[in-house]
Amino acid sequence: MSVLFMFPGQGSQRVGMLRALPEDPAVAQALAEAGDVLGVDPLTLDTAEALQSTVAVQLCLLIAGVAVARTLVRQNAAPDMVAGLSIGAWPGAVVAGVLDFSDALRLVRLRGQLMEDAYPSGxxxxxxxxxxxxxxxxxxxxxxxxxxxxxxxxxxxxxxxxxxxxxxxxxxxxxxxxxxxxxxxxxxxxAVPSHCPLLDAQAAELSAAAAKVTPHAPQRTYISSSRARALFRANLIVEDLAWNMARPVLWHDTMRHAFERGARLAVEIAGNSALKRLAQPVFADDAVFDTSGGLDVVRVRIQRANSR
Structure with missing residues (x-):
């Protein structure tokens, strides 16, 4: 039974989301790496004031998604597939092994800044x-x-x-x-008009920056929510990541594609249950979980599914 990890987009952020991460060596390592790359304590990013910034929101979602997913992987509850809505595709790509976390942090910081600078209000x-x-x-x-x-x-x-x-x-x-x-x-x-041509110029600039990093062949299946299909070439995945801010999100079709590829258990990682609700019409109700109530139930369910 294949397991899908779903990573949410903007709108799922909440005050204190990084402080609420589980106590686990994988979480501590992710926070430490984020601090080293960004040059700031990541725990300063999830305050009410900080989350007024698109940059802070996107970094928080990246860090939380990677930290929680790595915790489950460390506990022998790894996914077979990943899919992310908008910014959620970035932690998905890290967990799939396509991008180094450090490169994702730098690029997501640039992504958020480009979007924020282009549309500060209105x-x-x-x-x-x-x-x-x-x-x-x-x-x-x-x-x-x-x-x-x-x-x-x-x-x-x-x-x-x-x-x-x-x-x-x-x-x-x-x-x-x-x-x-x-x-x-x-x-x-x-605060920004995502997933439409209003962000074409910003996506092109991000794509040029992303072309300078070294991606890796995916270790887990990466499903693009812009194309609603799996991508297997590292350079195409990086292009998909860079341009997803300007392309429509085909989330329902993405869930159907994951199901057609064999996913039978879907887990929303570090979200607010929105993706869980969206996945339920595609998956059986008892096959969709989120991590908001703690990781123990999710871990046991994944391990049970992997043992079949």
Missing amino acids: YGMAAIVGLAEPQVGAIVAQVHSAATPAYVANLNAERQIVVAGNDAALAQVMTRAQTAGASTVARLCM
Whole structure:
């Protein structure tokens, strides 16, 4: 029975998330390495004030994902596959063995800075629940203009679509979606318009920086949430990582692809249970876990699955 580790994106961050990591040698090592590479104590990144910064948010999600996954690996509860939503792809690539943690830390710091500098305010993302992608796409097409840029950004589930754009565009999209029958419309805790062409220039700059690192062939299957398929060549994975900020997220299709490749147990790593909920329509309810309640239950379940 194959095990999938799922790594969440922005919006899953929370105050004190690094301080709440389990006491384990793998966690201590990850925090120490992060401190050495970044030149700051990583525990200063997860305060309420610090998490106002896109840079801090993305670094926290990277560090937490790597630390928790390494803890499970050290406890003989390793994954066979990894998939990450947006920034979550980066800890996924580290756990898959494609990127050294130190290189990921430097590149994610640059990623967050590029995004933050490009859109310090006035932009973001909104979730539309209850409408299918063609309905949301039609609304976005009606709203989109030079003054009100709007794009379909995330296809998280069959009826959970995320739109990126500026504040005026998102307000119009949300109003029209409600009129069209959406059950929920909400702004996300995102200060930048991710997963759309508004970040093409930033993705190109990150790609140039990423081309200077030395990647490794994946030791575990890496599934791209931008392409909803597995990638096996290290250079293609690095390109996928660099450009995912400007490409739509195909999360529902990614989960289906993981299932089709044999994943039967899906574990959300260091998240807020959002990915767990999104995976449940694809996997059996008792085959989807998260680590928010502690690692012991997850570890035992993975070990049991691996023993079959």
